[in-house]
Amino acid sequence: MSFLVYFMLLLVVGVAAGFVGSLSGLGGGVIVIPALTVLLGVPIQYAAGASLIATIATSSGAASAYVKDRLANIKIGMSLEIATTLGAIAGALIAAAIYAKGLFHIIFIIFGIVLLSSILPTFMQYKRSGWKKLNTDWTTKFFQLEGKYYDSSERRTIRYFGYRWWLGEAVMALAGIISGLLGIGSGVLKVIGMDWGMKLPMKVTTSTSNFMIGVTAAAGSSVYWALGYIQPFIAAPTVIGIIVGSFAGSRILNRSKVSKIRLFFMIILAIAAVEMILRGLKVL
Amino acid sequence: MDLETDISKALRAGVAICLAFLLVGTALVFINSGADGYTIDQIVSNASTINSSGFSLVEIVSGLARLDGLSFIFVGLMVLIATPIIRVLMSIFAFAMERNWLYTVITIIVFIDLMVAIFVVPQFIHGMISTTRLP
Numbered sequence: 001m002s003f004l005v006y007f008m009l010l011l012v013v014g015v016a017a018g019f020v021g022s023l024s025g026l027g028g029g030v031i032v033i034p035a036l037t038v039l040l041g042v043p044i045q046y047a048a049g050a051s052l053i054a055t056i057a058t059s060s061g062a063a064s065a066y067v068k069d070r071l072a073n074i075k076i077g078m079s080l081e082i083a084t085t086l087g088a089i090a091g092a093l094i095a096a097a098i099y100a101k102g103l104f105h106i107i108f109i110i111f112g113i114v115l116l117s118s119i120l121p122t123f124m125q126y127k128r129s130g131w132k133k134l135n136t137d138w139t140t141k142f143f144q145l146e147g148k149y150y151d152s153s154e155r156r157t158i159r160y161f162g163y164r165w166w167l168g169e170a171v172m173a174l175a176g177i178i179s180g181l182l183g184i185g186s187g188v189l190k191v192i193g194m195d196w197g198m199k200l201p202m203k204v205t206t207s208t209s210n211f212m213i214g215v216t217a218a219a220g221s222s223v224y225w226a227l228g229y230i231q232p233f234i235a236a237p238t239v240i241g242i243i244v245g246s247f248a249g250s251r252i253l254n255r256s257k258v259s260k261i262r263l264f265f266m267i268i269l270a271i272a273a274v275e276m277i278l279r280g281l282k283v284l
Numbered sequence: 285m286d287l288e289t290d291i292s293k294a295l296r297a298g299v300a301i302c303l304a305f306l307l308v309g310t311a312l313v314f315i316n317s318g319a320d321g322y323t324i325d326q327i328v329s330n331a332s333t334i335n336s337s338g339f340s341l342v343e344i345v346s347g348l349a350r351l352d353g354l355s356f357i358f359v360g361l362m363v364l365i366a367t368p369i370i371r372v373l374m375s376i377f378a379f380a381m382e383r384n385w386l387y388t389v390i391t392i393i394v395f396i397d398l399m400v401a402i403f404v405v406p407q408f409i410h411g412m413i414s415t416t417r418l419p
Binding site: 003004006007040041042043046049053056057059060061074075078079081082085086088089093096142143144214215217218219220221222223224225226227228229230231232233234235236237239240243 | 288295296298299302303306307309310313314324325327328329330331332334335336337338354357358360361364365366367368369371372375384386387390391393394397398400401402405406409
């Protein structure tokens with residue numbers, strides 16, 4: 001394969017992953033890693049390195065939107081970052097230990113399972129709306145787990161409270177480990193931690209999760225950097241592609257209903273997940 | 285909370301600077317048919333052993349003056365990693381200005397976690413790199 005063709009393929013995979021990641025709400029990483037490894041045969045460390053660093057770009061690039069709408073809760077996000085950053089460091093070190101022993105198939109299997117289980121809640125979250133319960137406990141007061149946002153569909157300002165900070169923190173530690181282990185943003189787990197764990201409204205959890213992904217990925221990427229998982233010429237076209245693709249995806253997302261396209265991509269992702277598991281089990 | 289608007293501008297600027305360095309670096313690798321003494325075939329390949337563990341900060345920065353493509357790409361990626369870290373740093377000041385001491389401390393802890401990831405962890409994984417192998 002000539003280097004120019006190879007470069008163009010990496011770029012195309014990046015654009016496609018950014019586009020689908022933005023439309024599906026799963027983020028680019030969970031898509032770009034199967035694409036790079038299964039389609040292009042990129043070593044999984046380099047795929048994970050390129051993916052994790054690209055995750056920072058999509059998180060930071062989307063920041064303007066959530067700051068404008070005042071949806072992300074910076075306090076709640078920051079308090080949970082203590083666990084995600086430490087988790088990401090641990091996850092990256094676990095990955096290094098697994099790779100050092102040559103147990104690549106374990107990563108493939110875990111990746112497939114995480115991808116499959118990410119698809120399910122993405123379907124459910126669109127059916128849910130509104131926020132009813134007003135649960136509070138001592139962590140609500142101590143960690144100032146409250147906020148308000150303007151709901152454009154209900155045309156009113158909604159005041160909300162979060163509780164069970166410790167449960168959110170525990171889920172975030174896991175989200176951080178998965179992020180560092182696999183090289184993904186693990187936004188779905190972050191949303192679960194805040195939605196199911198802390199009972200925060202969905203609009204707040206998705207944008208807060210997006211804010212958190214960049215900080216988590218910065219911790220994981222730094223360890224990846226020292227481990228040598230960042231191959232500059234694989235990372236560069238991937239990052240460029242994902243930035244361009246997710247920007248295009250977010251434009252389309254604002255303009256039209258995309259539920260059918262989303263369903264189509266979910267099926268593709270489910271196939272990719274099964275393929276990763278089969279590869280891990282050495283069937284493929 | 286106008287600082288939040290400034291922070292979001294800083295984040296977008298970080299991504300834009302990163303993108304510019306990556307594009308220039310990529311172009312330089314193609315124009316020079318390689319970088320840092322490596323041929324383009326050695327750099328652009330699945331089995332390439334050229335990666336982030338083999339370059340020191342001094343080498344990377346000095347490569348910029350020589351218009352070395354890989355140096356530009358590495359600087360772009362470093363800017364990207366630095367972007368959310370600068371965001372955390374700005375938040376420390378934002379919370380301190382609000383006199384929200386609990387969140388000033390929480391944000392300092394997050395910042396320390398990031399510094400540990402960058403400066404402390406690499407010290408004791410140094411020996412691990414030699415045992416890392418490609419599939």
